[in-house]
Amino acid sequence: MRDVPVRIVPTRAVSLRGAFDTALGRVTTYRQVLVLLLLLAGVSMLLSATGLLFFTPLELLCGLLVAVGVSYLSNAGVARLFRVVPHGESALITGLLLFFIFRPSTEPGELIATAAAALAATLSKYLLAVRGRHIFNPAAFGAVVVGVTGLGVSWWWAGSQVLLPVVLVGAFLVLYRTRRLAMAGVFVGVSVTVIAAGLVAGGMSIGAALLTPFTSYPVVFLAGFMLSEPLTLPPKRWQQLAEAAVVGVLFALPYSIGPLYSTPELALVVGNLLAFVATQRRGIRLEVLSRRRIGPSIVEMTFRPSAPVRFEPGQYLELQVPHRRADARGQRRMFSIASPPASGELSIAYRDSASSFKAALGTLEPGERVRATGIWGDFLLPRDTSRPVLLVGAGIGVTPFLSQLAAVGGSARDMVLVYTVADAAELAVLDGLDLSGVRVLILAPEQPERLADGVSYLGSGRLDRDRLAAAVPDAGSREAWVSGPPAFVDDIRPILRAIGVRQIHKDYFLGY
Numbered sequence: 001m002r003d004v005p006v007r008i009v010p011t012r013a014v015s016l017r018g019a020f021d022t023a024l025g026r027v028t029t030y031r032q033v034l035v036l037l038l039l040l041a042g043v044s045m046l047l048s049a050t051g052l053l054f055f056t057p058l059e060l061l062c063g064l065l066v067a068v069g070v071s072y073l074s075n076a077g078v079a080r081l082f083r084v085v086p087h088g089e090s091a092l093i094t095g096l097l098l099f100f101i102f103r104p105s106t107e108p109g110e111l112i113a114t115a116a117a118a119l120a121a122t123l124s125k126y127l128l129a130v131r132g133r134h135i136f137n138p139a140a141f142g143a144v145v146v147g148v149t150g151l152g153v154s155w156w157w158a159g160s161q162v163l164l165p166v167v168l169v170g171a172f173l174v175l176y177r178t179r180r181l182a183m184a185g186v187f188v189g190v191s192v193t194v195i196a197a198g199l200v201a202g203g204m205s206i207g208a209a210l211l212t213p214f215t216s217y218p219v220v221f222l223a224g225f226m227l228s229e230p231l232t233l234p235p236k237r238w239q240q241l242a243e244a245a246v247v248g249v250l251f252a253l254p255y256s257i258g259p260l261y262s263t264p265e266l267a268l269v270v271g272n273l274l275a276f277v278a279t280q281r282r283g284i285r286l287e288v289l290s291r292r293r294i295g296p297s298i299v300e301m302t303f304r305p306s307a308p309v310r311f312e313p314g315q316y317l318e319l320q321v322p323h324r325r326a327d328a329r330g331q332r333r334m335f336s337i338a339s340p341p342a343s344g345e346l347s348i349a350y351r352d353s354a355s356s357f358k359a360a361l362g363t364l365e366p367g368e369r370v371r372a373t374g375i376w377g378d379f380l381l382p383r384d385t386s387r388p389v390l391l392v393g394a395g396i397g398v399t400p401f402l403s404q405l406a407a408v409g410g411s412a413r414d415m416v417l418v419y420t421v422a423d424a425a426e427l428a429v430l431d432g433l434d435l436s437g438v439r440v441l442i443l444a445p446e447q448p449e450r451l452a453d454g455v456s457y458l459g460s461g462r463l464d465r466d467r468l469a470a471a472v473p474d475a476g477s478r479e480a481w482v483s484g485p486p487a488f489v490d491d492i493r494p495i496l497r498a499i500g501v502r503q504i505h506k507d508y509f510l511g512y
Contacts, residue, residue: 021486063104113152171224190248397484476500
C-alpha cells in the first residue's frame with residue numbers, strides 16, 4: 001500500500017486562484033489581448049447604438065475597418081518583403097489599439113490619419129527593431145508619426161468614462177497574466193499623483209482631482225494594453241518599474257518641444273527609447289545544437305547563440321518558431337533557461353505536447369536557426385551566498401533551478417531542493433548536476449531505483465505542511481523560491497507561510 005499523506009486542503013480562494021491561473025495559461029498573451037480588445041470594441045458598438053458613446057456605429061465601423069485592415073494587410077506585405085512569416089495576431093492587436101487611439105470617423109481626412117498611423121506602426125516593427133526586438137511600441141510610434149507630420153491628432157477615446165469598467169477588467173486580466181501589476185501600479189500612481197496635484201493647484205477638490213485621471217485620461221488603458229507590451233520592456237523588474245515611473249511623469253506633465261507636444265503616445269515612446277538605451281534588449285539568434293529526451297515526456301534542447309548572451313540563473317527567454325497553422329498558443333513560447341551562464345550555450349527543457357509550437361520545435365534539426373526575442377526575469381537567488389535558500393519545484397517547473405544549481409554546483413551555499421514529480425523517470429533532469437552540498441528531497445509516486453548522494457525520498461502523494469516541516473525543520477530561516485504550475489504554486493505558498501517562511505518568490509509556468 002502506497003504511503004499517501006494526509007493533505008491540508010487549500011482554501012477555496014487559493015484553489016480558485018490556481019484554476020484561474022491555469023485557465024488564463026491555456027492561450028498565449030497575444031491571443032488574450034486580442035480577445036479582450038475585440039470585446040472592448042464590441043462593447044463600444046453597443047454603447048454607441050444606445051447613445052452612450054459619442055461616436056455613431058458607422059463611424060466606429062469605419063475606424064475599425066481602416067485601423068485593423070491597414071495594419072493587417074501592410075504587415076502581411078512588409079513581412080513578405082522581409083521574407084518572414086507575418087505575425088497576424090500582433091498586426092490585429094496594433095490595429096485595434098490604433099482604433100481606440102484615433103477618432104473613429106467617416107471623414108476621409110480622419111481615416112487617412114488612422115491608416116497612416118497603422119502603416120507607420122507596421123514599418124516600425126521591421127525597420128526600428130534590433131535583432132528582432134522592437135525599440136518602440138508600434139501603435140504609440142504610429143500615433144507619434146501622425147502627430148508630428150500634422151496628418152492628425154490622437155484622441156485616446158478608450159479613456160472614456162463609459163468604457164472605464166470594461167477597460168479596468170481587461171487591463172487587470174492582461175497585467176495579472178503577465179505579472180506586471182506592480183509596474184502598472186507605479187505608472188498609475190505617478191501619473192495620477194502628478195495630474196491630481198495640478199488640478200488641486202487649479203482649484204479642484206482633492207476627491208474630484210483624484211477621480212478625474214481615471215474618467216478623463218487613458219491611464220488604465222495605456223497601463224494595461226500598451227505599457228505592458230513585452231517586446232519593448234527591459235528585462236529586470238526594477239528597470240520596468242523605473243520605465244513606468246518615467247512614462248507616468250511624461251504622461252501627466254504638459255510640455256512642448258518644437259513640433260512635439262505632450263501626448264500619451266509620446267510619453268510611452270520616450271520611455272521605450274530610454275529603456276532601450278539603458279538596458280540590453282536585443283533579439284538573439286540561436287543555432288540548434290542538440291535535442292534529446294530526458295524523461296517519458298520531457299525534452300531538452302540546446303542552442304548556440306550567434307553572439308555572447310548575458311543572463312542570470314533563473315531567467316527565461318521567449319523563443320520564436322514561425323510555423324504555418326499555428327494553434328491558439330501561437331508561434332512564441334517562454335522557457336526558463338536550464339543551462340548556467342558559464343556554459344556559453346542556452347538550454348531549455350519542456351514537456352512534450354500536441355501543440356503546434358512544440359510540434360514545430362520537435363522538427364528542428366542541428367544547424368537550423370531560430371530566434372529568441374530576449375531575456376527576462378527576476379527569479380534570481382540572492383547575491384549574498386550566506387543566505388540559506390529553499391527551492392520548491394513541481395514537474396517541468398524545476399528548470400530555472402537547473403541553471404541555478406549548475407551555476408553554484410559544489411559550492412558551500414546552503415540550498416535545499418524539494419522536487420515533486422508525477423513520474424520518477426522525470427528525475428533524469430537532475431542527472432549530470434553537481435549536487436554536492438545541496439539537500440535534495442524527492443516526492444514521486446514510487447521510490448526511484450537509485451538515489452544520488454544527498455538525495456532523499458520523501459514518499460508519494462502531495463506535499464503538505466507536516467511533511468515539509470519535518471523534512472526542512474529550519475525552513476523558517478530560509479528564503480523560498482517556488483516554481484511550477486499555477487495551482488501548485490498557489491497551494492504551496494500558504495503551506496510555506498504556515499511553517500514560518502516569510503520571503504517567497506514565485507515563478508508560474510502558465511500553460512503548463
